[in-house]
Each structure stands twice: as structure tokens, then as C-alpha cells.
Amino acid sequence: MRRQGLDPHELDRSTEQLMSLIHENLPDPPVSTTARFVALRALSSDGVDRFSGLxxxxxxxxxxxxxxxxxxxxxxxxxxxxxxxxSTPLVLIDTQLISNGRTPARASTPDVTAAVSRILATHPGPFRCVHLTCNRMGAYQGQLRRWIRLLAARGVQDLVLVNRPWLREVPLPKTLFTISTLTRLYIGVWKFPDAGGLQGASFPHLRELGICSVAVEDGDIDAFVARSPALEILNIQGRMKGVRLRLVSHSLRCVQICSFVMESIEVVNAPCLDRLILSECLGPAGGSCTRVRIGNAPKLRIFGCLDPGKYVLEIRDTVITAGIKISPSMMITTVKVLSLRVRFGVYDDVKMVPAFLRFFPNVEALHMTSEKCDHLAGTFDLKFWEEVGPIVSVLLRLKVITFREYHARQDEIAFLQYIFQNARVLKDVMIQMINPRFTSLSADEMTNTINNMPNEKWVSEFDLAICRSIGPEGLSPWTFERGANLCDDDPIAPVKFITLRVSVVLQYVQFYI
Known part of the structure; x- marks a missing residue:
């Protein structure tokens, strides 16, 4: 890299950013070193050893x-x-083997590797939970193969296996696919074996699968899903250039894909799918869009975060375009929560918003994010939205709307005014202003643009909460934990929204968070 005039430290920084993003999306281990322990006397006042009686x-x-x-x-x-x-089922988290308060990035790989090898070899099993995320396995592939054999022999159920990368990809041992006892599997920073490595593999108990920055080919993920008849949660993170994902599963309920590059995502047949969340699409090379096709998904209820500048949306055999004539047979009536990320200053983006809303006529919660727009292509005033005409979901269904990264631009104000003048059953509104660090306007100036909206034509009474973001421009990256909570009816709603709700009728309350 030095010979080419590049800074090797930049690679280190990029690697740590990648690993940080992956670790934020890994499931929490069932034990923690930060728990507070309280010492109690083992002997009671009468001298009886109570522990021995357990x-x-x-x-x-x-x-x-x-x-x-x-x-x-x-x-x-x-x-x-x-x-x-x-005889206790083993719970092994390799980060808990690091001494002297070091971080995983600065851990001694030989020491951690040796400790993991000792524990896996000496404990007779079963293995309940094993998280291995500290090792640079490119230099320890022999140990890795032995670990996989031991994990398979001891019936591991919950496995997280993340490599700390060198400059080259490390292939996953094919023996990983012989572990039929898995209920949860997360793999990160590997090269997926060729499709032949899955021949005869079966994961009858696997419920949750996470694939993070793994080099895959077309059909690899499809084959994994097909061999997992109990799989409910599929999480994918990272660049997968040229990959066409085709989902066929009778058990999938949640699919989340974030920080990704894919050619296409197709839900072919997923009769139990409840939520499809796509976040931070980076777009294929050449500026083309990722094609998203929804086939048979009769229970799809949560859909986001659609970006008209990065996705081409196809429902069944119809490509959604601005101004398209829609028949009832083309609509997806089950979607109740919809999330859109829109550059309000770009005409091609804005004109797709009405089309999306018409294809999902029963949306009750709409979550909008105003994307950064460096070059405004025009100003879209209220007249633009009035010419759009009536939209069923806005008129009769919309109860909740959140608008994040509000810049107080005229095109954003016009959209909100259109919603307020047409949403007859609207109950809750949250407007989150962009962090003032990233705009020339003050928080008071942005708030005044909302306070000065004419309300004489508003058709419903609703609670309005205004808050200010203190986070990064463009919001923090999506985390799998939010969407994978199947008990949460609306994981896309801002976390603070529930606490911001107030009983106010056509009045304005400011919250600074």
C-alpha cells in the first residue's frame, strides 16, 4: 500500500469501522462480565450449608x-x-477471555485461540452457546477446523463465528454445515463455501440466521434458507455485489438487509413473512438501482425503508412507476407500516411517493426520513401535492406519521401540509428536526416553520410532538435487534416516539432530546 502511495493505517481504520458495525448487530450473549455479584454467607446462623442442599x-x-x-x-x-x-451446558464468549481490559481489536489472538482450544477440548458438552469473535482465523485454520468438529460433536445450539480479517478472505470450513443442532447462527467476514458444500446439509432447528460481510455467490443464501425449515429471522449485512437473492420459505417471518449492495431481492414465496426491512442500500455499481420484487407474501405487514432513488419496486409482475394506473389486484393490502427515505429536492424521488402510497392502501403508520440532498432539482409546493389527488391510505387509514431529519425546506413543509389537510383519522405526529450542527437554521427557526403552518384546512385533531435530533446526519445505522423483536408491532417507529406522545389538540409542544 505504501508503494502505491496509500496509507496502511486507513485500512486499519476501515477494518475497525466494519467490525464495529458487525458487532453492533450481533446478538447479545446470555452472560455478562458487567453483572454485579453480591457475596452471601453459604452457612446460615445454625451452621447448615444451604448450598449443599440445592x-x-x-x-x-x-x-x-x-x-x-x-x-x-x-x-x-x-x-x-x-x-x-x-455437566453444565457450556456458554463460551471469547471476549470474556481477554485480560487486562483490552478490547477485542487489541487482544492477543494466540492467547485467546489457545484458551478457546483448551475449553472446547476439555468440556464434555453439551455446548449451549459459543460466541467466537476475537480471532484472526486466517492464521489458525487448523484450529478452526478442530473447533467446528468439536462444536458439531457437542451439539452447539447458539453459535456466533466472526473472523477478524486479514487482507484475504478466509473460507468457512464445510464441516460447519454438519451442525444440525443449531437454533441460531451468525457468521461474519468469511468466504462462503461453494454451493456443493451444502449438499446434504440440513438445519431442522435453526430459527435465526445472520450473515455479515460474507463473500457469497448467487444461490448460496437461497440454498441455506431452503435447508432451514424452521427459520423465522434472516439478517443480512454487507456488500454482496452481483448477488440476486430469491427467498422461498414457509417459515420466514422477518427479513432484514442493511448496509448492502445487491442486484435484486425477490420474495418469491414467503407465506408467513411479517416484515421486510431494507436499510442503507449502497446501490450496485454504475449507479443502477436494486430491484425489489414482492411475489407471494400474503402476511407482509411492515415494509421499509424504501428509497425511490435506490430501489426499483416490483409488486408481483408490475413495476411501480410514477403515475401508473393501479387496479385493486395490484395492491398489497396487508401492509400497515411503511417507511420511506426521500430526497425531497429531487423530482424523480418525490413523484414516486404517491405511487408507493397508492400500492399500499391500508398503511396506518408512515415513517418518513428526509434524505440529504446536495443539489436541489426544484421546489415542490403544496400545489404539486394537490395535483396528486386523493390517496386512500392518506384519506382513510393513516393514523401515525413520523418525519425525521426535518430541514424546514419548502418541499418538506408542503408534504406535511398535504398530509394534515387530507388525513381524516390522523392521531399522532412526530417531527424530528435535523441536528442543528448540520444546517444553517437554528432549532427555533425550524420550529417556527411548523408553528406558522396554516391550520384552517386541517381535517382532524391530532397530537403533535416536535423534537430535535442530537445524532449524526442521516441517522444512526439500523440494528437487527430492533426488527427481530417480533413482539414489537412497529419497530421502525423512532425509539423516543412512545415517550413523546402528549395529549395536545392542534397545539405545539417542543421536546429536546
Missing amino acids: SDALLRNIVSRLPVKDAARTAVLAARWSGVWR
Whole structure:
């Protein structure tokens, strides 16, 4: 890199940014080193050892909740405790093996690798949860293959396997696909084996799959999903240039794809799919858009975050274009939550918003984000929106709208005014102003543009909350944890929105968060 006039440290910084993004999306381990322990006397006042009276099952439950180093140390308490440790399902989180307060990025890979090898070899199993995220496996592929064999033999259920990258891709051992006991699997920064590596593989219990910055070919992810009949949650992160994803699954309920480059995403047949969340599409090379096609998804309820500048949306066999004539058979009536990211200063983006809203006539919650726009192509006033005409979802269904990254531009104000003048059942509105660091306007100036909106034509009474962002321009990256919570009816809604709701009728309340 130096010979080419490049800075090697820039590669280090890029690598750490990549790893930070991946780690933010990994599932939380079931044990933590930050928990507060309280020491209690093992002997009561009458001299009876209460711990000895506990059943082995209860002791195993206690030990399984300890970090692996603390759990192993219980074996020296007594002969009985040694048996408890060996019979407790193993929970191994390699970040908890790092000493001296070091971060995973600065951990000694040989030391962590040796410790992991010792623990996996000496514990008889079963393995309940194993998270391995600290190692640069390009230099330890022999150990990696042994680990995979041990994990398969001990029936691991929850596995997170993330490589710390060198300059070259490290292939995943094909033996990974012999682990039929998995219920959750996250893999990061690997090269996927060729499709032949999945021959005969089956994951009958796999419920959640995460694929982060993994080099894959067309059909690799499709084949993995097809061999996972219980899979409910599929999370994908990272660049996958030229990949066409085709989803066929009778069990999938949640699909999240973020920070990605793909040629196309096609939901061919997913009868149980409840939510499809696409975030931070980087767009294929050459400035083309990612094609998103919705085929058979009769339960799709949450859809976002659609960006008309980056996606071409196709519903069944119809490509959505501005001004297209829509028949009832072309609509998706099940979607209740819709998220759009729009550059309000770009005509080609803005004219697609009415088309999207017409294809989803039963939207009750609309989450808008005003995307950064360096070169305004025009100003879209209220007359533009009045010429759009009536939209069923706005008139009769829309109850909640959030508008994030509000810049107080005329085109944004016109859109909001159109909503307020037409949404007959609107109940809750949240407008989040952009962080003042990224605009020439003050918070008071942005607020005044809302306060000065003429309200004599508004057709409903609604609660309005105004808040100010203190985060980065363009908002923080999406995290899988939000969408994977299947109990959350609207994971796209701003986290603070629930606490911002106030009982105000056509009045304005400001919240600064």
C-alpha cells in the first residue's frame, strides 16, 4: 500500500469501522462480565450449608449464567462442584477471555485461540452457546477446523463465528454445515463455501440466521434458507455485489438487509413473512438501482425503508412507476407500516411517493426520513401535492406519521401540509428536526416553520410532538435487534416516539432530546 502511495493505517481504520458495525448487530450473549455479584454467607446462623442442599439441576442453572472463567473456577470448590461444571451446558464468549481490559481489536489472538482450544477440548458438552469473535482465523485454520468438529460433536445450539480479517478472505470450513443442532447462527467476514458444500446439509432447528460481510455467490443464501425449515429471522449485512437473492420459505417471518449492495431481492414465496426491512442500500455499481420484487407474501405487514432513488419496486409482475394506473389486484393490502427515505429536492424521488402510497392502501403508520440532498432539482409546493389527488391510505387509514431529519425546506413543509389537510383519522405526529450542527437554521427557526403552518384546512385533531435530533446526519445505522423483536408491532417507529406522545389538540409542544 505504501508503494502505491496509500496509507496502511486507513485500512486499519476501515477494518475497525466494519467490525464495529458487525458487532453492533450481533446478538447479545446470555452472560455478562458487567453483572454485579453480591457475596452471601453459604452457612446460615445454625451452621447448615444451604448450598449443599440445592439440587444439581439448580446449581447447573447458576453456573451456566456465569462468565466461562468464573464458571470453570467453581470446579475447585469441592468434588461435587467439579461435576456440576462439567455437566453444565457450556456458554463460551471469547471476549470474556481477554485480560487486562483490552478490547477485542487489541487482544492477543494466540492467547485467546489457545484458551478457546483448551475449553472446547476439555468440556464434555453439551455446548449451549459459543460466541467466537476475537480471532484472526486466517492464521489458525487448523484450529478452526478442530473447533467446528468439536462444536458439531457437542451439539452447539447458539453459535456466533466472526473472523477478524486479514487482507484475504478466509473460507468457512464445510464441516460447519454438519451442525444440525443449531437454533441460531451468525457468521461474519468469511468466504462462503461453494454451493456443493451444502449438499446434504440440513438445519431442522435453526430459527435465526445472520450473515455479515460474507463473500457469497448467487444461490448460496437461497440454498441455506431452503435447508432451514424452521427459520423465522434472516439478517443480512454487507456488500454482496452481483448477488440476486430469491427467498422461498414457509417459515420466514422477518427479513432484514442493511448496509448492502445487491442486484435484486425477490420474495418469491414467503407465506408467513411479517416484515421486510431494507436499510442503507449502497446501490450496485454504475449507479443502477436494486430491484425489489414482492411475489407471494400474503402476511407482509411492515415494509421499509424504501428509497425511490435506490430501489426499483416490483409488486408481483408490475413495476411501480410514477403515475401508473393501479387496479385493486395490484395492491398489497396487508401492509400497515411503511417507511420511506426521500430526497425531497429531487423530482424523480418525490413523484414516486404517491405511487408507493397508492400500492399500499391500508398503511396506518408512515415513517418518513428526509434524505440529504446536495443539489436541489426544484421546489415542490403544496400545489404539486394537490395535483396528486386523493390517496386512500392518506384519506382513510393513516393514523401515525413520523418525519425525521426535518430541514424546514419548502418541499418538506408542503408534504406535511398535504398530509394534515387530507388525513381524516390522523392521531399522532412526530417531527424530528435535523441536528442543528448540520444546517444553517437554528432549532427555533425550524420550529417556527411548523408553528406558522396554516391550520384552517386541517381535517382532524391530532397530537403533535416536535423534537430535535442530537445524532449524526442521516441517522444512526439500523440494528437487527430492533426488527427481530417480533413482539414489537412497529419497530421502525423512532425509539423516543412512545415517550413523546402528549395529549395536545392542534397545539405545539417542543421536546429536546
